[in-house]
Amino acid sequence: MxxxxxxxxxxxxxxxxxxxxxxxxxxxxxxxxxxxxxxxxxxxxxxxxxxxxxxxFELDILIVIPGSFTTGLGEFTPDEISRVRSVAGAAFTTALMTLPKARLSNEDSEPVNALTVAGVNISELAQMLPERLTPIEGVMPSPEENDTVVLGYKACFLNGTTRLVNVGENVTMQIGTPPLSINRTRRVAAILGKSGTSGITNFDYWAFIPTNMTIDVMQGEEAYNIILVKVSDVEQSEQVAQNIEAVFENPYFISILVPLAFxxxxxxxxxxxxxxxxxxxxxxxxxxxxxxxxxxxxxxxxxxxxxxxxxxxxxxxxxxxxxxxxxxxxxxxxxxxxxxxxxxxxxxxxxxxxxxxxxxxxxxxxxxxxxxxxxxxxxxxxxxxxxxxxxxxxxxxxxxxxxxxxxxxxxxxxxxxxx
Amino acid sequence: METVLKIQSIKKAYRIGKILVPALRDITFEVSEGEFLTIFGPSGSGKSTLLHLIGCLDRPDAGEILIEGVNVLRLSDDRLAELRLNKIGFVFQFFNLLPKISALRNVELPLAITGMPEKESIERAKEMLALMGLETRMHHRPSEISGGEQQRVAMARALINNPKIVLADEPTGNLDTKTGWEIVQLMKKLNREKKQTFIVVTHDPHIAETADRIVYLKDGLIETIKEATRSN
Structure with a gap:
């Protein structure tokens, strides 16, 4: 049939x-x-x-820190940073310096919610993370404008309505514990939009100050402790991370967060x-x-x-x-x-x-x-x-x-x- | 006339529980082409068993069955199925039509099994049913027509592939005398006109006597084989 x-x-x-x-x-x-x-x-x-x-996590951004993630000790030298910059597969590199024990307060001496104060080349960082560093108020300063600060969204607001600072106002930065603290007053140049992420590139609670100024308050020390590397090909992230490790004399000295691997x-x-x-x-x-x-x-x-x-x-x-x-x-x-x-x-x-x-x-x-x-x-x-x-x-x-x-x-x- | 079927010393026993019951002890006979043969005997004499063996539905325990010179016992099950399809037509006591399909589909079934295109097979089935006088009944299901009509449908199905041998197992056993007689006459007519060999199992002596030859079966043995005394 x-x-x-x-x-x-x-x-x-x-x-x-x-x-x-x-x-x-x-x-x-x-x-x-x-x-x-x-x-x-x-x-x-x-x-x-x-x-x-x-x-x-921006998948194409590798985060390199000295030591380990649990004990992030130590810092990178400018020489090491320039070696990372030239690594194969790294399209763009920038380095940050976070300031320990830094506190910000507004003109009324009220504390501002900036939990992390970091010295950056703001234009480099904005170039690397354009979406994260879009100001909702003010204008992004040039790296040479040493007397400025850029604040994350939540650093400026107590809640949705109550503001702590406005663009153009001054904030006072206190670094270290009195009486050995250093105080600097800086103008708020820009306020960033809400990141709205729970990832590592959430800058809502950050305050960015120019690198030069940071070096100044650190008394001349160039203590970079975060390197951000944008890879040219996301799929090559692990390879680039290996390349980065290879430029350090002691690869165990550093830790690299590879979001792609995660x-x-x-x-x-x-x-x-x-x-x-x-x-x-x-x-x-x-x-x-x-x-x-x-x-x-x-x-x-x-x-x-x-x-x-x-x-x-x-x-x-x-x-x-x-x-x-x-x-x-x-x-x-x-x-x-x-x-x-x-x-x-x-x-x-x-x-x-x-x-x-x-x-x-x-x-x-x-x-x-x-x-x-x-x-x-x-x-x-x-x-x-x-x-x-x-x-x-x-x-x-x-x-x-x-x-x-x-x-x-x-x-x-x-x-x-x-x- | 040419021998179409040769039965050589066949034996068949059935196992019922632990006891082996012999159905056929030692049967030998021949059937010529175009012959109308009846196998006559009381119930339990082994008539149906013999017919099933001739029809390649079952295999004997011993002996040989030759259909057109071919020893069918050496054939595989598939080849036996082909043989049943092309050379043998079956008519059963209880008609054995498929209940859920029409008379036409029942008759057409063997052609469908051969793989014939449906249009052609339906056409041929219609012709065959017409030959049986069932033009008006072809779209009825078996349950919607009378016993005599059902048996004619079964005959049409048996004959549709133009088989060499038509086997009928008590074809009138489930019909009244008059209808039964009509069926026998129809078979006789087809036998004469188409020169097909008919082997009919019956326990009705009147029907047995319509044959060219009668094989008398008793207790699994051939008692006698009798030539017809009168022509029909």
Missing amino acids: KAGRILATAWENLTQRKLRASLTTLGVVIGITAIIGLASLGEGFRLEIRERMQQG MRQVDRILNIVQIFLMAVASISLLVAGIGIMNIMSVSVMERTREIGILKAIGAKSRMVLAMFLSEAVLIGILGGLIGTLTGYGLSFALSYVLSNFIQPQQSVTFGTSDTERMSIDPVFSFEWTIIAFIFSIIVCIIFGLYPARKASKLNPVDALRYE
Whole structure:
């Protein structure tokens, strides 16, 4: 019998037992729905996390510090910085000097929220992180304007409405503990926009002062303690980090934060979580498979006589096998198609619920309400759809194979006698 | 006339629980092309078993079956299926039509199995049903037509592939006398016109006697083989 005819016959047989066929198919639909739903939602979740991480960590920026991240001791010499600048793969390099024990206060002697005071070449930093260093008020000073300071957004506000300083006003900087402290008064040249990230490049609580001025207050010492390196190719981040290590006499003296490596690690974890979710979803498909096996075994028993007749009039075992397997395959195709659609539906519904009803706790210290808001959009991958679809058919074939083989191996005489 | 079927010392036993029950002890006979043969005997004599063996639905424990000179016992199951498809037509006591498809589809089924294009096979099935006088019944399901009509549908199915041998297992056993007789007459007619060999199993002596030859079977052995005494 021709394949098309076998499929048509299988379809007829299924439609003759509508309730049974639909219930069996429903099992497959649920399995595929779970797989597609979780896969697309999981992918959306992964993208959301990746996006957030990209907001928090500029992926193309390597952060080099002396010592380790837990004990960030020591400093870089200008010579070391110039060696880092010439490293292969480093597109752009700038160095920062953070001032220890620096406190800022406004004209009314109220403390300003600048938690970190750093000496930078402000134009270099702005060039490297243009989005992070966009002033909402004032104008970015040139590196030569030594009497200026640039403040992060939250350094200027007590809360959303109460201001501590305005552009053009002076702030007093006290470095060290009195009576050995040094005081300098500087004009606020610009206030930066809200970073809105919880990453390392959140400058909301920072105050930037020109490098020269820092060297001045540090009594001539050029104590750079952060180097930012923008890589020319993000994918080469790890290689560039190695290159940077190589320019130091003692590579253990420094630590390099490679955001890409961190993200890859998170990606790996998300992958594992996703595989786990898919495995759980696959169980429901296996259950559906067992349902198919069960119902087909019953069907073979009921249709024993029919099988006997088919064999008596000349049908080969292969044909009987093909007929029953076709029924399983049709269930798989139908279940796969419907399951894909409902799976997409499910992921939309779930993403809607996650995005609108489950709000994360608002973080007071970092971030803003807009960035904390979850928005997971399901991502439909064509490959996943195909894989789920094929998986559905394969499961149906595997579980349909046993009853179909049983049918095909029936002895025609015994089958004809079966009542 | 040419021998179309040769049965050589075939034996067949069935195992019922632990006991081996012999159904056929030692059967030998030949059938010529175009012959109308009946196998007659009481129930349990092994008639149906013999017919199943001739029809390649089962294999004997010993002996040889030659259809057109080919020892069918040496053939694989697939080749036997081909043989059933192309050379043998079956008519059963309980018609054995597929209940969920129309008479036309039932008749067309063997052609579909051969892989014939549907248009052609349907056309031929219609012709065959017309030959059986069932033009008006072809779109009915088996349950919607009478027993006699069902048996004619079954005959149409048996004959659709133009087989060498038509085997009928108590074809009238489930029909009233009049209808049964009509079926036998139809078979006789086809036998005469198409020169197909008919082997009919029956326990009805009237039907047995319509044959060219009668094989009398008892307890798994051939009691006698009788030539027809009168022509029909």
